[in-house]
Amino acid sequence: IKNSELKVMGSSYQTDGWTNTTSAIQNKTGCNLLHNPSHPLAILKELIFKEFPSFAYYDSLSPVVSTYQNFDSLGFSKDHPGRSKTDTYYINENTLLRTHTSAHQLQLLVAGKQSDRSLLAQAKNGKAAPGNERFLVAADVYRRDEIDSSHYPVFHQMEAVCTFSRKEIQQLKQQPAHSNTNTQNNFEAHSIAYSQVAKLTDTTVIGNGNPKQPEHTTDEVAFVAEHMKQSMNQMVFQILSKAMAAKKAGGYQASDVSESEFPVRWIDAYFPFTSPSWEMEVFYQGEWLEICGCGIMKQELLDNAGMPDRLGWAFGFGLERLAMLLFGIPDIRLFWSTDPRFTSQFSPGRINAFKPFSRHPSCTKDVSFWLPSIGNFHENDLMDLVRETAGDLVEDVKLIDSFTHPKTGKTSHCYRINYCSMDRNVTNDEINLIQEQVRDQMVKQLGVTLR
Numbered sequence: 001i002k003n004s005e006l007k008v009m010g011s012s013y014q015t016d017g018w019t020n021t022t023s024a025i026q027n028k029t030g031c032n033l034l035h036n037p038s039h040p041l042a043i044l045k046e047l048i049f050k051e052f053p054s055f056a057y058y059d060s061l062s063p064v065v066s067t068y069q070n071f072d073s074l075g076f077s078k079d080h081p082g083r084s085k086t087d088t089y090y091i092n093e094n095t096l097l098r099t100h101t102s103a104h105q106l107q108l109l110v111a112g113k114q115s116d117r118s119l120l121a122q123a124k125n126g127k128a129a130p131g132n133e134r135f136l137v138a139a140d141v142y143r144r145d146e147i148d149s150s151h152y153p154v155f156h157q158m159e160a161v162c163t164f165s166r167k168e169i170q171q172l173k174q175q176p177a178h179s180n181t182n183t184q185n186n187f188e189a190h191s192i193a194y195s196q197v198a199k200l201t202d203t204t205v206i207g208n209g210n211p212k213q214p215e216h217t218t219d220e221v222a223f224v225a226e227h228m229k230q231s232m233n234q235m236v237f238q239i240l241s242k243a244m245a246a247k248k249a250g251g252y253q254a255s256d257v258s259e260s261e262f263p264v265r266w267i268d269a270y271f272p273f274t275s276p277s278w279e280m281e282v283f284y285q286g287e288w289l290e291i292c293g294c295g296i297m298k299q300e301l302l303d304n305a306g307m308p309d310r311l312g313w314a315f316g317f318g319l320e321r322l323a324m325l326l327f328g329i330p331d332i333r334l335f336w337s338t339d340p341r342f343t344s345q346f347s348p349g350r351i352n353a354f355k356p357f358s359r360h361p362s363c364t365k366d367v368s369f370w371l372p373s374i375g376n377f378h379e380n381d382l383m384d385l386v387r388e389t390a391g392d393l394v395e396d397v398k399l400i401d402s403f404t405h406p407k408t409g410k411t412s413h414c415y416r417i418n419y420c421s422m423d424r425n426v427t428n429d430e431i432n433l434i435q436e437q438v439r440d441q442m443v444k445q446l447g448v449t450l451r
C-alpha cells in the first residue's frame, strides 16, 4: 500500500513508508465494545467511572491520534523503542492508532484550559468537571504484539488524570490526615472510611532512579502521591469487593471469599511522562498482580497545557486483564465474540462468573522457513500476517525451533500455529486452506524461503 489512501474511522489518510495498519486492524476501529452496556469491558468501565464522581469521563475519543499526541507530548525520546514500526500501528508518519490512553492527556488539559467545547462536549458527564482538571478516559488502544490467550492487538485502557492548584494542596493538607469517618484529603469520591483504606496502603519511599521533580517540594509530592494511592486503593478495593460478593453469591470457591482485604504494593517504575512513577500491584487469589502504571505528572506537560501553577497525578491500565480475572474469562478473544453463549451471560452493573461453553477442537500446523538473506525478519510482522489471513481463528503462534546452519550461516525458524474457533466448528479442509494462504503470504510479504 504505497502512495494510496487508507480509510480509518470514516476519514481518508495518505499512506507512506510508515503505514503498517492492516485491514484486520482497520476493521476493529469503531467496534465500540465499551458502548455496549452488557459487555464485560463496559461493565468494568462503568464501575470505575462510578468511583470517581467528580471527574469528567470520556469513552468516545477516536483511536486515530497524531504521533505528537501519542509520543512527543508525553516526552518520549525520538529513539524510544515504543515508537518503532514493529510495535505501533502507523497510518502514516504523523498519524497512528493510539498505543495508550495517555495520548489524550495534554489534549484534554488544553481543552479544559481553553474551554474548547467541541472536545469537552464529548465528556459523558460534561458539566461535572469544569476546566477538565480531573478526568478519566476509557478507550480502545492498539499494539503490535504476539498472539496468545492474553494478547490481542486491540485492547482497552482506562486513564485517570487529577490535577490540583498549589493553593488547593495547601488547603487540603490542613485537614486531618487520618479522620475516621472520611477518606484522607477530603476526596469526596471516597465513601469508605480511611481506616479501612489505610491498612491496604504500603507507601514506599521515593527511589533514587525515579526522582521527585525539581519543580516540586517534597511536601507537595507527598500529598499528590498519597492522594493518588488512596484513590487507586479505593477503586481496586471497591471493584474486588464486588467480585468477591459475586463469587459468594455464586456459591463457589469458598476459599477465595474469605478474603476481605486486598494488600497493595507500589513498585518503582519508569514512564517518560511521570516522575516519580510506580506500578501498583494487588494481592488477589494468592498472587501479586500488576494492575496499573501511575505517577506524578511531568511538570513540563502541565506547563505546556498552560497550567504551570498546577500539579497532578495520572494512572493508566488495561481493562482486559482485570476483566478476565473478575469475570473468569479465559481467553482474550472472547471479548470480541458475538456468540450469544458469551454475550448473553452479562448484564449492566453486574460482575458474575463466566460459564465456559464447550471448546471447539483445535488444530495445530507448523511452518518452517529460512529467514530472508536481505532485510530483517520481525516476529510481529508474522503475527500480523497470520491475523490478517486467519483472523480470530488463530489462538496462538509460537516459535518452537530455531537453528543456524553451520556451513551456509542461514537461520531457520519453525513456528507452530494453533487454530481454534471461539464459536464454531472448523473443518480440517478449511484450516488447510488458510495454512496454505499463510505460507503463500509469508513468501510474498516476508521474503522467507519455506522448507
Ligand code: PHE
Pocket: 099, 100, 101, 102, 159, 271, 274, 277, 293, 294, 295, 314, 315, 316, 317
Ligand atoms: N500509559 C502507560 C502505559 O500504557 C500507563 C500510565 C498511565 C503510566 C498514566 C503512568 C501514568 O503503560
